[in-house]
Amino acid sequence: MVDTDVAVVGGGIGGLTAAHELAERGFDVTVLEANDRFGGKARSMPATPETETPPLHGEHGFRFFPAFYRHVIDTMERIPDGDDTVADNLVETDATLIASVDGPGQIADTRTPDSLRGWLEAIRPAFAEDLPADDVRFLLERLLYLLTACEARREEELDDISWWSFIDADNRSPEFRDRLAYATQALVALRPQAGSARTIGTIYLQLLFGQLDPTRPTEHVLNAPTSVAWIAPWLDYLERLGTDLRSNAPVRRLEFDGRRITGVVLADGETVSAEEYVLAVPVEVAPTLVTPELARAAPELGRIERLETAWMNGIQFYLTEDVELTRGHQVYTDSPWALTSISQRQFWPDDEYDVGERGPDAVEGVLSVIASDWETPGIVYRKPARECTREEITTEIWTQLKAHLNVTGTTLSDDLLVDWFLDPAIVETEEGVGNQSPLLINTVGSLRNRPPADVDVANLTLAADYVRTNSDLASMESANEAGRRAANAVLECHASSSYAPAEVWELSEPTAFEPFKRQDRIRYRLGLPHPAEVTQSVRSLTRRLGGRA
Known part of the structure; x- marks a missing residue:
């Protein structure tokens, strides 16, 4: 018995994009997400208890949308949000601070x-x-x-x-x-x-x-945490289109008869059957679902496990003041952990997301920071982030920020800090910390190991940031493009219909070359x-x- 037209395994940006494109064309779509929230690495999470006051939100890392992001922006323009669209929640930045420990930072205008x-x-x-x-x-x-x-x-x-x-x-x-x-x-x-x-x-x-x-515009950010400004309206829209969104539905295996996928077996034993299947799980999860039989049928699936991952995770510092820094990003050029940050409340109007009405009364500012290097020793404990505890990671990042921002005066002081929220994917182990949500990284020669969206299994397509796309980059943009390519592969199986394909853009370079x-x-x-x-x-x-x- 067929439960749905298309079963999408994974509710991150790639999976939701594939569901969006197919649901708008009348397909019955079911999305199976292992976590309790949709949105993958882009999702927001409650950072404070959901008691009498609405919670503050924390994130895997802040979002930014450079000018060459075409696919994600197009999707946002098609998601209703009240009388507007999600694309109306994008705010242009003005400047990037390039901070150094050796002297005053440089300001790069992004207008x-x-x-x-x-x-x-x-x-x-x-x-x-x-x-x-x-x-x-x-x-x-x-x-x-x-x-x-x-x-x-x-x-x-x-x-x-x-x-x-x-x-x-x-x-x-x-x-x-x-x-x-x-x-x-x-x-x-x-x-x-x-x-x-x-x-x-x-x-x-x-x-x-x-x-x-x-x-x-050179780049945009959102006017509220990602799940508030983007993911929640997206889920509402998909449900109005008839999409069945199932959270807390981890998949145990794909059933394969040698030619086609015949079902998705969930961890609780339930089997979901469909005519078409979209695999949209993260790069570290995909190999656990690729059986030897699947790899023989589609060798490109077997090469996914050769792709490499690294750590790029975020922390939010909740402050007693809205320390604006620059109206854009900050890049800390001498930081051993390759830090970047953005002071977020300046982009969050109170009518969209009132920080002052959430969490502890003292919170007035949110400084969101991403650490990209987890292998280099820090300046406090002289250890890589991987070998630190969560508390040590927090202290180390805060200290590196102060070393860059307090060169010519005191911009950050300890009495500003109310609380912090470190990505919960960073979990403590006996050796330091582990990462339950690593990031695909580009390495020399890795293009040959990136599979296409349309693999050599009759009714299986891929929609994730490790799929071969025009940007070839672990990003929301690449995942969105992959979701469109997966949807188009499904549509090609219905060539007798009048479905218009999802649009896919090439990267633009000057025609003079x-x-x-x-x-x-x-x-x-x-x-x-x-x-x-x-x-x-x-x-x-x-x-x-x-x-x-």
């Missing part, structure tokens, strides 16, 4: 430039004003290399080179390494020594293009190197020999 001077000021932080001129020229050459390389070269050559090697970081200035090699790690957990030149370079360019695009890409496509087919490859080799060699190119 769309409206003059030539504004454009020059906007692009200046991307290349860091204190970089040696030779390093700036070299970086521009590297970025031009990427912009003029054909897609085949990017996928088959640049995916096998680390960003660290591609930008010759070992032979550049310390300022170059501090400001640029680690820039993407702080924002999107892309590790320069491990991540590929293809992915990190592409995302770096997308962030830069977003800064200079006059048609779109297309002729150069076409030329490089010919060179690549002939086995010739990219013209800039020689420049890279000569420069690296001469620097090692102490000369200049």
Whole structure:
């Protein structure tokens, strides 16, 4: 007996997106989520007891939406929220603080430039004003290399080179390494020594293009915690479309007859059967559901377990004052744990989410922080975050923040701190802490291990951030795109119908470089190197020999 048209296993961004696209087209969809809340890593959680007053919320980490996020924004524009849509809950940022322990921080304007001077000021932080001129020229050459390389070269050559090697970081200035090699790690957990030149370079360019695009804001944040501003209205909309949303429904196994999935067996023994199945579980969970039989039928499923994960988790500090810092993000360039933060209440109007009416009476501000490096010793306990207790992690992060923000005065003081909420996925063990929600990371050569949404099982598709997408990045955007691709694979099985496919956007790059890409496509087919490859080799060699190119 078929219970539903489509069973979606996993209620994160990828699973909810697939459900959204299919439910809007009239499919009967059931979403099975293992946790008590939907939204995956994007969800919010009560951080204080739900007693007489509404609770404060904590999160896995703060959300931010750069300009190149097309899929997520389109989905938000289609989710009703009162008289508006969820997209109306997005707020543009103004500036990013690049904080250092050595002196006053730099302010990078994130507003769309409206003059030539504004454009020059906007692009200046991307290349860091204190970089040696030779390093700036070299970086521009590297970025031009990427912009003029054909897609085949990017996928088959640049995916096998680390960003660290591609930008010759070992032979550049310390300022170059501090400001640029680690820039993407702080924002999107892309590790320069491990991540590929293809992915990190592409995302770096997308962030830069977003800064200079006059048609779109550089970046957005939400006007309330994620579940309040986005996930809750989304779930309401899906239910109105008839979607069956089942929380606390972990899956034990997929039943497979050698050709098709025949059912999903839940932990309580119930079996859910459907015509089509969408697997949208996290990267660390997927291999537990891929049996040897499934891996033989679809080898791409067996390669998921080769993908690597790292830790990128957040903590919220609840303060007696709304310490605004900048109206945007803060990047702590010298922090051993690669911290980034955002002071959130300035973006949360009281009519959307009144912090003062929630939790302890003293709370007036929320500073949300993400730690991206859990392997490097800290400055208090001289241990990596992995080896610390939850209390030690909190003390260490707070101390690193103060070391950066109190250089020229006291911005953060201990008497401001009311309470904190560390991601509950960080659990204490005998050796320190474990992580129940690690993050997929891009590594050299990992593209070949990322499966497509449509795998070689007749009625199974994938919708998660490890699916091969245009951005190739563990993010809400990639998960949303994967959900759309999974929905489209389901729709293709109903080709006789008039269903319009879910829209999927390519990453946008200036068309002026297309002729150069076409030329490089010919060179690549002939086995010739990219013209800039020689420049890279000569420069690296001469620097090692102490000369200049």
